[in-house]
Amino acid sequence: MSDSLALDMQPPRERVRAYYGWVVLVVAALAMVSTFPGRSLGRGIITEPLLADLRLDKVTFGLITLWATLIGSTFSLACGPLIDRLGTRLVLTLNALLLGAAVLAMSRVHSPTTLAITLTFTLGLGQSALSVVSMAIVGKWFVRRIDAAMAVYAAIVSICFMAAFGGIEMAVKRAGWRETWAGIGWALLLGLAPLAWLLVRRTPESIGLAVDGGGRTAPTETEPPVGATFRQALATPAFWTFAVSSAVFNLVFTGVTTFAEAIVRERGFYDEHTFLTAGMILAFGGLVANFVGGWLARKWPHGKLMAVGMAIVTAALLILPFSHGATGLMLYALLMGCAGGVITVVFFGCWAKAFGRSHLGRIQGAAQVMTVLASALGPYILALGERHRGSIAATFLLLAPVVGLLAAACWVVRVPVAADGAARGRVG
Numbered sequence: 001m002s003d004s005l006a007l008d009m010q011p012p013r014e015r016v017r018a019y020y021g022w023v024v025l026v027v028a029a030l031a032m033v034s035t036f037p038g039r040s041l042g043r044g045i046i047t048e049p050l051l052a053d054l055r056l057d058k059v060t061f062g063l064i065t066l067w068a069t070l071i072g073s074t075f076s077l078a079c080g081p082l083i084d085r086l087g088t089r090l091v092l093t094l095n096a097l098l099l100g101a102a103v104l105a106m107s108r109v110h111s112p113t114t115l116a117i118t119l120t121f122t123l124g125l126g127q128s129a130l131s132v133v134s135m136a137i138v139g140k141w142f143v144r145r146i147d148a149a150m151a152v153y154a155a156i157v158s159i160c161f162m163a164a165f166g167g168i169e170m171a172v173k174r175a176g177w178r179e180t181w182a183g184i185g186w187a188l189l190l191g192l193a194p195l196a197w198l199l200v201r202r203t204p205e206s207i208g209l210a211v212d213g214g215g216r217t218a219p220t221e222t223e224p225p226v227g228a229t230f231r232q233a234l235a236t237p238a239f240w241t242f243a244v245s246s247a248v249f250n251l252v253f254t255g256v257t258t259f260a261e262a263i264v265r266e267r268g269f270y271d272e273h274t275f276l277t278a279g280m281i282l283a284f285g286g287l288v289a290n291f292v293g294g295w296l297a298r299k300w301p302h303g304k305l306m307a308v309g310m311a312i313v314t315a316a317l318l319i320l321p322f323s324h325g326a327t328g329l330m331l332y333a334l335l336m337g338c339a340g341g342v343i344t345v346v347f348f349g350c351w352a353k354a355f356g357r358s359h360l361g362r363i364q365g366a367a368q369v370m371t372v373l374a375s376a377l378g379p380y381i382l383a384l385g386e387r388h389r390g391s392i393a394a395t396f397l398l399l400a401p402v403v404g405l406l407a408a409a410c411w412v413v414r415v416p417v418a419a420d421g422a423a424r425g426r427v428g
Helices: 003-009 021-033 040-054 058-086 088-106 112-141 146-175 177-199 230-234 237-258 260-267 272-297 302-322 326-355 360-389 392-412
Strands: 414-416 425-427
Touching: 021 088, 021 112, 021 146, 021 177, 040 058, 040 112, 040 146, 040 177, 040 237, 058 088, 058 112, 058 360, 088 112, 088 177, 112 146, 112 326, 112 360, 146 177, 146 272, 146 326, 230 237, 230 326, 230 360, 237 302, 237 326, 237 360, 237 392, 237 414, 260 392, 272 302, 272 326, 302 326, 302 392, 326 360, 326 414, 360 392
Parallel strands: none
Antiparallel strands: 414 425
16 A cells, blocks of 8 residues: 555544633633732832822721721622623623723722722722632633643733732822823723623533533533532531631731831841842742642642641741841742742632532632631731730731641641532542
8 A cells, every 4th residue: 555545544633722711711810910909919009199199197098998808808709609600701891891990980089988989899899809700710611720720820910910010100100090090990991801701701611612621512501510519618628728728828918018118127127129139039939839839739639738838838927037137038038929829829729629610609709708808907917916016027926826727727628529529528
């Protein structure tokens, strides 16, 4: 038989197409970056010019922020069921439109009352609701490859957050906080919302794809009923262990980032170069840990990986109070960055892997409420510690045992297997 005839008789190769879930993942990452106006990092850029513009004192603004955060956290609970019922495409589009309107309205406030109202909607629709829908999008499209997907997702978010911080800070200095905030609002209305409607789809099954790729199926708008219900998830120790651990980490991290300069000055070795270098090390450590954490999550159970992250946080909390030089600060920043990168990957990916996709929105929404509330309490707890103990860093010594106990709990907790629902579990 001739070579040409043999080639003619070979079956045609099926054209391999890239999995569409990666396109959806990029949009989900951009959605998480769009929560910037509702996060403490974003508010911190405009706090001083906003206070001067509205003639507000820090105490009043602190109370407004606290209540806006507490009320806004409830948006996560409402967003979760909407995701499961209406789908991520519609919810993300509506969320982007509403958040854009809220940010635009906030750019035009002229009184404490209107600030309180618009800030509440900005936090509720941004920090709370948009975070939930962003994470749920990835969980709806990836199961077997959820750890790799979340590592890529977390890395994109980290890089874009760093770029957004620098760009928005420059814009505020040049054009003022009102013009900058208005620009962000229009970007949400004319950018993210149309992008979400055009590119996001509810699930792989809705466009005839198999989860994680690997072939086509008949298109369907309904998901297979795989995994735990909302009540089953809440009944597992794994849910509370992961949620509480993530919340406590957010409490520590938010408190630290809020009073970062004060903490360094308290240790007696503040200078601008050292401070900025520590910030860069923290960000770089987190970015590297995103990829390392995603790789480890494919080999280790999520419980073990979360335990490692919390153990690193414990070490960081014990190091800083005894540091009296730049070396200790750099080591602390590196440890906190690495811990944050690992814990973020676990928090993004553990819910879909443990509890399945059917009720993922409600489950992640409940966990997000706890992290938002903890973030609001973090600066307050550190401030109280400074008042009663005379040092912010000394408060770390009280928090370290709590974080250490949570690390031990994560190590031994039984994590459900999504395919089996919440009734059965495995050690992990």
